[in-house]
Amino acid sequence: MTMYQANRERLIQKLSEDRTAAIIPTSPPRTRNHDCEFRFRPTSDFWYVTGFEEPGSVLVLLPEGTKEKPELRSVLFLRDRDPLLETWNGRRLGIERAPDHLQVDESRDIEDLWDDLPGLLSGYEQIMYRAGEEEARDREVLKVLASLRGKARGGILAPLELVDPSPSLHELRLFKSAEELDLMRRGAAITHQAHAGAMGLAKPGMNECEIDAFIDYTFRKNGSTGQAYTSIIAGGENACILHYVENKMELKDGDLLLIDAGAEMDYYATDVTRTFPINGTFNPEQRQIYELVLEAEEAAINLVKPGVPHNLVHKTALGVLVRGMIRLGLLEGTEESVIEDESYRRFFMHGTSHYLGLDVHDCGSYTVGKESRPMAAGMVFTVEPGIYIAADDETVEERWRGIGVRIEDDILVTESGYENLTGSIPKSIEDVEAACAQSVLENAL
Ligand SMILES: [Mn+2]
Structure with a gap:
């Protein structure tokens, strides 16, 4: 059958x-x-x-x-x-x-x-x-x-x-079968090649469109049905435009490159974001923002298991981000006051998680009555916190402006906890800088 x-x-x-x-x-x-x-x-x-x-x-x-x-x-x-x-x-x-x-x-x-x-x-x-x-x-x-x-x-x-x-x-459709998960794992493996390869390929002076074409090439060469959604290839401050898909500006020395792209395997979506330095090395400000987003992402992923309300993913990531942004001097007040007055929305204006499957924003209800729905084995959703500091934001010190970072993985809820389907794609500072230093020929072509 x-x-x-x-x-x-x-x-x-x-x-x-x-x-x-x-x-x-x-x-x-x-x-x-x-x-x-x-x-x-x-x-x-x-x-x-x-x-x-x-x-x-x-x-x-x-x-x-x-x-x-x-x-x-x-x-x-x-x-x-x-x-x-x-x-x-x-x-x-x-x-x-x-x-x-x-x-x-x-x-x-x-x-x-x-x-x-x-x-x-x-x-x-x-x-x-x-x-x-x-x-x-x-x-x-x-x-x-x-x-x-x-x-x-x-x-x-x-x-x-x-x-x-x-x-x-x-x-x-919300609960994935073994065959569906097999397809999603294959999509994740192809997406890994594309993101890791792009880290090695991107250099100052190249154009976003070259990376866009490389990602698409890697997806389709490896048997995917193509992009699960229009790839976002956002250099520097373009990363602060959440759905930036023009993908046609020059990559600049000293900027980060945010790539939100996922392979579609037999029409099953992967949805992954990685952010890395175009010249291969994070500067101190980029590093601090990156480490904060990574801490938020990992804290949110770690709580995933059956029975946990789905909206705890967002609440947890938001808490980490807000505490960190206060510590860095980007926000003023206490964790409670910043969440109450929503002043964090200047830097983090989207949700942290959505279901994933045949549609990138997949079907299935997020609530039971008025309550957030408990996670259950077989669900797959993203975890994707970010910080985006607009280039013209004069409320923060100049050194922070134009930095946009998002990190996104695809998480399967299992009987005992979770499996990060895309967790092997370089993500720690060390792994990302190592992937940037590696030739694209070794990585992907
Ligand atoms: Mn997503």
Whole structure:
């Protein structure tokens, strides 16, 4: 059984309890400009239950059988083969080969989707469908519901409501299986090569875009599906722009380089940040900020184990950062007063952790009622504190200005504690400076 089939089996358990059918579409191709499209990337929900990469497909899941012995009927709607279009736009699996290749019960032409759906969905009380992502598709789904209601007068049960995938499918996605973790570990190994290699490659006078290209090259050469998100290659004060993705400025002697980049392995994300000196050696101010961020990151990682509320990651990292910034003279007051008045937000303005999986900011609820959700084995999340001192911040001594540091790892919660999936990527001052001194040829190419 493939992991995608196993994922479908787990979903059926949840769906059959409520007599819920599911419509799970993948996204349409997106236009980049004029008549050029972005390289296609399947929607995560769809990929999770199919492992199918073609655009223009919709999976319909129909629980049948009884509660005690649930059975799932899976119907995949997809584009049929077309020699002319395949010559222009690429190969298609086609209707005939789909059941064998994807272990679905049935395959049908995507052209028939909206005509066939009312028949397939009649008799179900709820339809799992994520509304609000594609307006045209939402309208078609509502038309199907309306037509079923029309028939309900004839004694056929019509679905009462649309339900969101978050309590069912997204809760499954939150807990990673052994196969998924294997993919995430492989993504982490490739990401290690890219970050360590970049430390050796970067030199004053190079351009951020060269590092960007090297990272992407390393990801794809090693079998990754590419970047899990647009890489951030931020030299010097660019690191203080949290989502800096222009990646086209010169790397300067004496500056740090912050790289936030992760390989995607079979569409599973890695999300890693490292910050290192472009000339290979931290100056005293950079070193002090770096060591503080590292202390915060490690303190937050060390508390990870089942049962601990997830928001303790942020609280712990924040406490370390605030105490350190007061000690360095960047902030005034006590730990309590600085956290109370939020004056730390000038230097640390983002959260410390998010779930990670098929989406870089993965699905799954962070709360239970009003409380932070307890960690549980199988969850993967990032830990990523940072300090960013704007180049024009005149409230601090000049020597601190323009320093931006973030350190980010991917943490798996295990039965007994945690596993840092990306912890071997150089991180201590000594390891980072050693990686900077190493030739990129030894490291990655
Ligand atoms: Mn992140």
